[in-house]
Structure formats: structure tokens, C-alpha cells
Amino acid sequence: MSEREDKTHFVDHITGHRRMRRNRKADWTRRMVRETRLTVDDLIWPVFVIPGTNIEEPIASLPGVSRMSVDRLAEAAKKAADLGIPAIATFPNIEMEKRDGTGSEILNPDNLLNQATAAVKKAAPDIGVITDVALDPFTSHGHDGILRDGEIVNDETVEQIVEAAILQAKAGSDIIAPSEMMDGRIGALRHGLDAAGFQNVGIMSYATKFSSGYYGPYREAISTSGLLKGDKASYYIDTANATEALRDAALDVEEGADMLMVKPGLPYLDICWRMKEAFSLPVFAYQVSGEYAMIRMASDNGAIDGERVMMETLLSFKRAGCDGILTYFAIEAAEKLAKA
Ligand code: PBG
Numbered sequence: 581m582s583e584r585e586d587k588t589h590f591v592d593h594i595t596g597h598r599r600m601r602r603n604r605k606a607d608w609t610r611r612m613v614r615e616t617r618l619t620v621d622d623l624i625w626p627v628f629v630i631p632g633t634n635i636e637e638p639i640a641s642l643p644g645v646s647r648m649s650v651d652r653l654a655e656a657a658k659k660a661a662d663l664g665i666p667a668i669a670t671f672p673n674i675e676m677e678k679r680d681g682t683g684s685e686i687l688n689p690d691n692l693l694n695q696a697t698a699a700v701k702k703a704a705p706d707i708g709v710i711t712d713v714a715l716d717p718f719t720s721h722g723h724d725g726i727l728r729d730g731e732i733v734n735d736e737t738v739e740q741i742v743e744a745a746i747l748q749a750k751a752g753s754d755i756i757a758p759s760e761m762m763d764g765r766i767g768a769l770r771h772g773l774d775a776a777g778f779q780n781v782g783i784m785s786y787a788t789k790f791s792s793g794y795y796g797p798y799r800e801a802i803s804t805s806g807l808l809k810g811d812k813a814s815y816y817i818d819t820a821n822a823t824e825a826l827r828d829a830a831l832d833v834e835e836g837a838d839m840l841m842v843k844p845g846l847p848y849l850d851i852c853w854r855m856k857e858a859f860s861l862p863v864f865a866y867q868v869s870g871e872y873a874m875i876r877m878a879s880d881n882g883a884i885d886g887e888r889v890m891m892e893t894l895l896s897f898k899r900a901g902c903d904g905i906l907t908y909f910a911i912e913a914a915e916k917l918a919k920a
Contacts, residue, residue: 616898618891620664620917624710624864625910628801629653629696630673641797642869643876645908647673650696654703663914667708669757669906670696673802674717682726683715686744693717694751701752710784711753713741713769714760722799722808724760724815732815734762741765742772749778757841759786761815767835784864785837787829788851791816794844794870801869825851826858833859841906844868846893849900856901865897866906875909887916 603613628647630637635649648656657668672692678685685691697709714724715737721727725737737760745756756773758765766785773781791813799805817825829840838861842852845865855863875893879886890909897905907913 616895618895618898618913618917620914621666622894622898622902622904623665623910623914624667624669624904624906625660625665626669626671626866626906626908627653627656628671628673629692631675631692639797639801641800641873642908643873643880644912645801645872647801650692650699653696654699657700657704657707660911660914661704661707663911663918665707665910665914666904667710667755668700669710669712670700671712671798671802672696672717676803679718679720679807681720682740683718686713686715686718687740687747689747689750691718694747697748697751697753708754709752710755710757711748713744713748713756713758715740716760716804717802720807722804724812725762732762735764737762738765738768742768745769745781746772746776746778749773749776749781753781755782755784755839757784757786759789759843761786761789761812761817763831764835766832766837770836782838783836784839784841785829785832786843786866787832787837787840788825788848788855789816789841789843790819790825790848792819792844792847792868792870794847794868797869797873819847822851822854826854829855829859833861837861839864839903841866842902844871845897845905846871849896852897852900852902862903863901864904864906865900865902867893867897867909869908872908887912891916 603609630647630649632649633651636646636652638646660668670693674685674692693711697711700709716722716724723732725732741758756769766783769783840855840861841864842848842855843866845867852863852865875886875889878884890913894905894913
């Protein structure tokens with residue numbers, strides 16, 4: 581027996597002809613057998629808007645992300661459109677003096693969010709604008725709904741967000757994305773939008789939004805972290821519950837949602853997969869602020885190759901069945917994809 585045979589005696593016997601590594605041997609074979617791809621069409625860019633002009637204000641817990649004034653946002657949207665990013669999702673940082681217990685500023689047709697939508701549609705008509713109707717940027721307590729006697733009241737909140745959605749549609753919003761997890765909101769929104777003549781305005785439901793610790797930096801970005809009393813567990817889904825999440829999504833589908841979302845993303849890839857299997861609708865994942873910050877900060881500290889992990893996580897959403905990803909990395913990823 582030669583020395584070589586002796587060393588491979590056990591391995592040869594087990595692997596036989598079954599060698600997975602043949603397809604992995606070179607860049608060209610790997611490209612040939614690649615099952616999932618990320619393209620710029622998969623990216624939705626969440627952005628933060630503040631009052632004023634010519635302002636770009638960094639957010640400490642979201643390195644690389646800034647709050648932008650409406651004029652700057654319009655320019656940024658143009659850049660995103662030029663890169664081929666299909667849509668942006670806007671979130672406003674409302675002045676404290678305009679926030680109150682019911683979030684009434686959301687019913688101001690000319691509020692910051694609606695101003696941003698109108699400016700973006702004017703500057704970059706071909707990029708989609710997705711707007712949220714949750715009340716949290718507008719309330720003095722940071723909750724997503726109307727707070728009464730210690731409770732987030734469901735039906736009254738739904739009535740208000742329907743009115744808000746109609747104003748957002750009037751300002752030019754293409755897709756309403758309700759993130760506040762009230763019951764019955766999708767049906768009410770569809771009904772309200774249709775009655776107001778906005779049959780072509782879509783609904784992307786934050787169908788499965790989990791009660792999560794990953795939202796921290798977002799709350800800094802829209803300045804609700806200091807305001808929020810208690811948590812959102814009475815309306816967001818418990819991390820432990822997958823069948824409940826699917827049931828919640830099924831109701832949204834029945835009520836007329838056009839697209840579904842899973843939020844946060846990476847810790848809930850099983851939900852992405854199950855949603856895609858269960859419903860014949862596009863499913864999007866929101867790689868939320870805490871997910872972004874973990875990658876960014878670990879990268880800034882030299883622990884990981886941030887660009888590589890960015891691309892790896894975005895591709896993982898595609899592998900898990902998602903049709904796209906809301907991500908603060910959208911511009912960076914689009915630039916990288918354009919170079920490749
Ligand atoms: C609330 C809302 C949240 C996010 C967007 N809208 C969650 C929250 O503050 O409870 C989180 C987005 C992110 O973390 O990137 N309506």
C-alpha cells in the first residue's frame with residue numbers, strides 16, 4: 581500500500597463518487613450553479629426626514645445613516661432612482677411640540693411626511709414612495725396607536741390611520757405600509773382608499789411585526805426612545821409565535837393586502853420562508869435598524885468584513901424566499917451591485 585492510499589483509506593470508502601466540491605472548484609462553476617441572486621430590484625431604502633432645509637444630521641446609533649431635510653431627501657431619492665432602486669420608505673422626525681396623545685399631526689395634509697412625499701415624487705417621479713401610517717412619530721408617548729387609560733385603543737386608531745392614509749395618497753404616496761399592528765386595519769385601509777378614489781394605491785402590510793429589541797436605533801432616529809412608556813407587546817407579535825404570525829398574515833391577505841412584510845428580518849428567516857410558502861403574494865423582509873447597526877458597528881471595530889456580511893445577509897433574505905428587502909444598506913449595496 582502506498583503512503584497516499586494509506587492516508588485516504590477511510591475517506592475514499594465513504595465518499596465514493598459523491599463529491600460536492602466538484603461544483604465549487606472554481607469561480608465559474610460556482611457562478612454556474614448559483615441558485616439565488618441579489619439585484620438592485622430587491623432593495624427598498626428606508627429614509628428619515630427632518631424639518632428645515634439643507635440638513636443632513638448623523639444618527640449616533642446608526643453610523644452612516646442621516647436624517648435629511650426634505651430638499652436633501654429629494655436629491656437622495658434622485659440618486660437612488662438613478663441607481664435603479666425601485667422604492668424608498670419614508671419616516672419622519674416630527675417636532676416635539678407637534679406631538680400629542682392622539683398623534684393628530686398625522687392628519688395635517690401638509691405634515692412633514694406628506695411634504696417629503698410630494699417633494700420626492702416631483703424630483704424623482706419614477707421611484708416608488710412607501711409611507712407608514714403608524715402613529716409613533718406623531719404621538720407624545722411613542723406608541724403606534726391612540727393611548728387611552730393605559731390602553732392602545734384599536735378601532736379608533738384604525739379610523740385615524742385610514743384618514744391619514746388618504747392624505748398620504750393625496751400627497752403622492754404609492755404604497756401605504758401600516759406598521760402599527762392594529763386588528764382590521766388592512767380591510768379598513770382598502771375600503772377607505774377605494775372610497776376616496778385611490779384604487780391604485782397599494783398596501784404593503786407589516787403583516788408579521790414582532791415585539792423586538794432590534795428597533796432601538798430607529799427610535800433614536802425619530803426621537804421616540806425617550807418618550808416610549810412600557811413596550812409594544814400588547815400589539816406586536818411575540819417572538820415565540822410562528823403560527824400566530826401566519827394567522828395574522830392570513831387575515832391581512834383576506835382583507836386585501838398586496839404585499840406582505842416580515843420584521844425584523846434575519847432572526848425571523850423561518851417566518852419569511854413560511855409566509856412565502858403559505859401565500860401567493862410578494863414577501864419583503866425589513867432588515868431593521870438594530871440589525872444594520874450590529875453589522876456596521878462590528879465592521880467599524882474590525883470584527884467582521886462589513887461589506888461582505890451586508891451582501892451575505894441580503895442574499896440570505898432571497899434564499900429564504902423574500903422578494904425584496906427594506907435595508908439601510910440599500911445605496912451601498914446598489915453601488916456594489918452596479919460595480920460587479
Ligand atoms: C413603528 C416602527 C418601528 C420601526 C419602524 N416603524 C418599530 C418601533 O419603533 O417599535 C422600526 C424600524 C427599524 O428598526 O429600522 N411603527
